[in-house]
Amino acid sequence: MERKLFKYRILPEKVEQLHQWMQTLNSRKEELLQTIEHEKVYIENIFLSEEEGFHWLYFYMLADDIEFALEQYAKGIFEIDRIHLGFAKECIDFDYTAPNFKEMVYISRQTDRIIND
Template identity: 35%
Template sequence: MNIELTRFRVLPGKTASVNEWMELLNSSLPVVLETLEQEKMYVETIFSESIDGVEYLYWYSIQGENGVEVKDSNHEIDKAHLRYWKECIDPDYAPQDLRPRVNMIPERIQSLMK
């Protein structure tokens, strides 16, 4: 099981596109959840934050081993997700991985994720 929290910087002027992207994911949740199965993605949450006028998106995920990469998916929602990613995420900003310090997932929940 892999637990991640990563920060990505949004390109300047892309707030409206980010809002559109998040609305697409929210409004298509049943289809999105279906795609997570093949990725062995147990939990995926996207957070947003603005610091000194710069917008960031944070991805929190808990993923199993040997899942299909989103870039290899044939689902239309994943293709749209990647198009928004290319449009909105700053490729010149190195993603910032936050280090987990404590994992508080009860064993009975962890066993369900395996």
């Protein structure tokens, strides 16, 4: 089981598209569930933040294999993935280099048994 936190800066002129994209994701939950199951992702959390005058997206992912999940997503097999890829290409500032987050994980024994059994 692997975990990863991603941080992306949104281009200032694309904030409206960011909100539209989030509404699209919320309205197409069943498709999202289908794609994360295909990617072998157990949890994907998306957080929106405003810091230092920029809008930021944080993605937290818990998956069998993060690299596999990202490869499947990049293939754009599902329509919702293609929408997501289009948003990323149009709205994310790829000139920004995200930090490498240090990780500390505390998980209850009960949850650990559920995840790892």
